[in-house]
Amino acid sequence: MNRFGMNVKFTAQPGQRDALADILLGAADALAGVEDCELYVVHVSETEADVIWVTEVWRSSEAHAASLSLEETKAAIQRAMPLIAGVESTKLKPIGGKGL
């Protein structure tokens, strides 16, 4: 298996962190039935008030790419865009551990 992972740092517009977090949690719910998505964990930063981190792990980069064409994903991105001031992604190759 050639897993694909990402650490994504979202910076919300001022005062919009919780609204953005709700959308990301909704996106996670929508992925419940998507087997190729192993992790989509939403965190808020303990040190930066407007920052949300998402840890994603997918069975493959193709599975991740395919998810971006799902209607629910596209709708979530539409709703989220106005609330986002910045996005930084770190690509990862998950190799194992507890929770996969």
Add this chain to the structure above:
Amino acid sequence: MNRFGMNVKFTAQPGQRDALADILLGAADALAGVEDCELYVVHVSETEADVIWVTEVWRSSEAHAASLSLEETKAAIQRAMPLIAGVESTKLKPIGGKGL
């Protein structure tokens, strides 16, 4: 529940990434029976040759702190120290998502 999370970036000494990754995967195995540890996922970076990322999620910061006093954890840290050139941790507050 007041979960505690961390994104930890380990920079290995040159040529020691895989040896360090093995120790971290061993640490993850040792946490299999520790219920308060929900995630301990080991990734290698897709862009930085000496970098390993660990995503940790714990039921509480107290549970995380207590794990540092486990004999297996202390032994793993001892083995890992000579292989580590740098460590950067980002504290997170996991709020939900797929995989928790």
